[in-house]
Amino acid sequence: MAEMRRQSLVKFDAPLCETIVETPTPTAKEVLVRVERCGLCHSDLHIQDGYADLGGGRKLDTTRGMTLPFTLGHEIAGIVEEVGPEVSKDLIGSRKAVFPWIGCGQCRDCANGDENLCLRQRFLGVAIDGGFASHVLVPDAKYLLDYDPLPVDQAATMMCSGVTAFGALKRLLGRPRQRNLLLIGLGGVGMMGLAFAQTMFKQKISVADLSAAAREAALRNGADVAYDPSEADVVKRAIRETEGGFDEIVDFAGNEKSMGFAVSVVARGGKIVVSGLMGGNFSLPMVQWIYKRMTIEGFMVGTLAEAYELMALARAGRIKPTPMQEQPMGEAQKWIDQLRAGKVVGRIVLKN
């Protein structure tokens, strides 16, 4: 039996290490994919830590149901190597992006196509073994998407940062006032959001990030205005320049400061979608919420239908590629450390 290599989490809050096991044999509807690329996501850091920051020193345990060693990585693209007996052998050898947000397939949310809401989810690289490995076992071929003629890196990153940014932005479509849009937090997801927003929205796009390098990258990649939230009087300036604030905001960072900035610059009747998971605890005076008639919606990952929709847009050439850099899979931990230190612009994609 062939062996597979994994960059495994063997202990929470400790560096990944390489483990070698037998390559699994797919049963029933399962598909074995040889991983070509796997993107590195900020949420991989939280999974490695074993908790999410709730603010005030409180932590949410995210280790529930996980058995170690565990393989992280949920932005996967690869080649079908073997299929279970219920899957057509024609799939073998095809190059696919792997949708990771897989539900139980049994509950009411899964039945509605909202597998991303499933409580008994089987998210790849989050609840079951993911793509920081030579191979990944996928529960069903329906989670495999064609991506030709896109580059494999772009295909892989569509599956988390892509579908997250796309889904978050979709929640701002069809609003009554669409005069301006602000994207806060220009990490891998935010930069993708910027690319999609240029296809999905007609209005001027502003961005905000503490990092000058990220703001410059955003301005080079289609943003009209870039704000530094730490600048003195930035809120006043943004309100003045937008004639009353932003109708639509996505907070791709999702921490106390980014949300504080979002609620100070949202227009009356505006909406904020929060999809970042940097964590912390955010408080908002009730009267400010009500006076401003603001809507705040939390959003995480996307549905399989949204992934297919996004992939169709990308394959039709309607989405500009975002900054990415390939690094060896064996250096997964080194790049996790770089990401933790805030030293990464764009997306890191690990290559086998």
Ligand SMILES: [Zn+2]
């Ligand atoms: Zn992710």
Ligand SMILES: [Zn+2]
């Ligand atoms: Zn379910």
